[in-house]
Amino acid sequence: MSAENKQLVTAADQKIAPQYYNPQTDQYEHLRGKNGASNVNVIESALPTGAATAAKQDEQTAQLEALNAQVATDGKLDLILSKLSDMETELEAIKGSDGIKRIDETVDVQLTGSIVEDDRLRVAQKDIYDLTQMITLMQNTADGTMISDLVKATYGRTMLLLSPYSDNILWTRSAPSAAFWGVSSWTRTSGTKIVTPSTTTGPTESGVCTRVKIGTGGIATTADYSFDLDFTTIKALSIYTKLEEFGFVGSQILIYIGNTQIYSSGSVTSAREHDWTKRTFDVSSITGVQTFRLSVGAFYTDSEPRYSFGNLVLEVE
Amino acid sequence: MIYLIFINNANAGFSLVPYASSDPEEVVYPIAETDLITLAGSDWEDKLDHLHLVDGQLIFN
Numbered sequence: 001m002s003a004e005n006k007q008l009v010t011a012a013d014q015k016i017a018p019q020y021y022n023p024q025t026d027q028y029e030h031l032r033g034k035n036g037a038s039n040v041n042v043i044e045s046a047l048p049t050g051a052a053t054a055a056k057q058d059e060q061t062a063q064l065e066a067l068n069a070q071v072a073t074d075g076k077l078d079l080i081l082s083k084l085s086d087m088e089t090e091l092e093a094i095k096g097s098d099g100i101k102r103i104d105e106t107v108d109v110q111l112t113g114s115i116v117e118d119d120r121l122r123v124a125q126k127d128i129y130d131l132t133q134m135i136t137l138m139q140n141t142a143d144g145t146m147i148s149d150l151v152k153a154t155y156g157r158t159m160l161l162l163s164p165y166s167d168n169i170l171w172t173r174s175a176p177s178a179a180f181w182g183v184s185s186w187t188r189t190s191g192t193k194i195v196t197p198s199t200t201t202g203p204t205e206s207g208v209c210t211r212v213k214i215g216t217g218g219i220a221t222t223a224d225y226s227f228d229l230d231f232t233t234i235k236a237l238s239i240y241t242k243l244e245e246f247g248f249v250g251s252q253i254l255i256y257i258g259n260t261q262i263y264s265s266g267s268v269t270s271a272r273e274h275d276w277t278k279r280t281f282d283v284s285s286i287t288g289v290q291t292f293r294l295s296v297g298a299f300y301t302d303s304e305p306r307y308s309f310g311n312l313v314l315e316v317e
Numbered sequence: 318m319i320y321l322i323f324i325n326n327a328n329a330g331f332s333l334v335p336y337a338s339s340d341p342e343e344v345v346y347p348i349a350e351t352d353l354i355t356l357a358g359s360d361w362e363d364k365l366d367h368l369h370l371v372d373g374q375l376i377f378n
Contacts, residue, residue, distance in 0.1 A: 266322070266330035267365045274340065282335035 003028070141169055144179030151183040151227075154289055158230045161314040171207040171311045181210040184227045191221025193298060202310035203240040203276040209310030214298035216247065226293035229314070231257065231286045236315040238280040240308075245273045247303030251296070257283060258290035268299045276310070284317065319353050321346045323370040331365070346370055 003021040009028050011017035018031040018038070031038050140146035147170070150156035160170060160180065170176045178199050186197035194215035202209035214221050241253060243265075251271045255263035262281045265271040296307040320332040323344045336345055356377045357364050369376045 260333055262334050263332050263336070264330045264362075266328050267363075270327065270329055270366060272324070272329070278339035280337045281332060285334065 141176055142173065144175035147176045147179035148182065151180055154228045154230055157183060157227060158234075158314065161229070161312055163313045163315045166313045167204070167311075171202060171204050171313075174206050174208055177202060177207040177209075177310075181208065184225050186210075186212040186223050186225045189222045189224050189295075191298075192218035193221035194218070195221065195223045197225075200308070202308075203242075203278075204311060207310065209240070209242075209308045211306055211308040212296060213304065213306045214296070216302055216304045218301070220297065220299040222295060222297040224293055224295045225309075226291050228289050229257075229292050230289045231283055232288060233316050234286075234314050235282070235284045235317040236280055237262075237283050237292075237313070238278055238315075239312045240276045240278050240310045241274070242276050242308040242310075243271060243273050244306045244308075245303060246305060248300045250300035250303050251298055251305040251307070253307060254295040254297075255279075255281075256291070256293040256295065257286050260286060268297065276308075278311075318347050319350050321348060321353075321368060321370075321375070323368075326369050326371055328365045328368040328370075331362075344370060346375060348375065 003023075006021070006027050009017050009019050009030055019028045020031050021027075022029045033039055137146065147160065150160055157180075160166060170180050181199055186195055188195045194217075196213040196215065198211050198213070199208045200211050210225060212223055212225070214223065237257070239255070243251060243253065245251060249272065250268050251265070252268050253263070253265040253271060254261060262283070263279060294307075294309055296305075298305050318333075318335075320334070320336045321328060322330045322332070322336070322338070323346060324340070324342045329343065332345075335347075338345075353361050356375065357368060361368075364377075367377050369378065
């Protein structure tokens with residue numbers, strides 16, 4: 001028997017009813033349903049796309065459990081926490097270190113300019129002078145006006161003394177060199193002789209030097225002249241000295257940078273008159289801001305020595 | 318190092334840093350401070366007049 005030979009079931013008015021062929025009973029039967037849809041045999045139907053079988057779900061559940069077991073064990077978590085703790089300790093050490101910039105301190109960054117469309121950072125040049133400003137600058141340095149302002153600051157003095165510009169700016173011109181030596185003054189540090197400072201002709205044309213005369217009479221006298229300079233990156237210092245005795249030999253010249261005595265003319269009886277002599281010192285072992293000090297002494301009653309110092313120059317490494 | 322300065326064999330001062338002069342008569346003689354103390358004593362600064370440079374040899378007398 002087959003479905004082709006069976007009668008279709010009918011509904012009212014002998015109309016063909018919704019039906020299906022049941023091979024078990026070998027006849028057509030009315031199609032039954034519920035909630036607006038006909039019954040469907042799920043077990044024997046194909047699984048819809050994207051749906052998971054129970055076996056597949058069991059497989060994925062097993063994989064998740066295995067993954068959890070690998071990651072979330074106490075040992076793994078402890079290891080991760082330990083590493084985080086180590087990192088925290090290192091960051092605290094860096095933060096508190098003086099060797100590098102402290103993280104909790106302000107880092108000064110001064111940058112001018114703008115980010116333009118081609119994604120390159122363009123930094124504007126600073127301190128650009130036009131011709132008028134340059135002429136004004138030259139005039140002010142020529143008459144010493146600007147020098148007087150510059151020498152008030154340690155860095156201004158240091159900058160002015162840098163070779164090879166110092167000769168052109170200071171030591172071959174009267175007003176600028178006089179303005180430079182005016183940064184300090186000679187002070188008697190011991191004794192009773194009269195100390196008389198002045199500026200007079202220096203070692204090179206038109207430039208002037210600082211000179212101090214210690215008068216006759218009184219007891220042994222010393223006098224100092226000093227100012228600060230920044231010796232960072234300075235390799236050499238040179239200065240001209242001149243000693244005129246005008247009487248019995250008994251003088252001394254000492255030059256200091258900080259506590260380092262870079263020059264001594266020897267015992268009070270060994271110093272001798274000399275014309276301008278250039279003395280050059282390797283000061284590369286000295287760094288930072290230090291006091292540069294000239295110290296002179298007159299130790300006998302009947303001498304009236306005059307000590308002159310000129311053309312102080314610094315050379316960078 | 319101590320850089321002793323001599324003119325005509327007589328001491329004319331010293332420097333505690335490397336030193337040079339435009340005076341052609343000046344001769345600079347570098348010496349380790351320990352050697353200078355051995356030669357002239359720890360108060361060598363007060364005895365500079367006793368230091369002489371004779372034929373390139375430092376003499377204390």
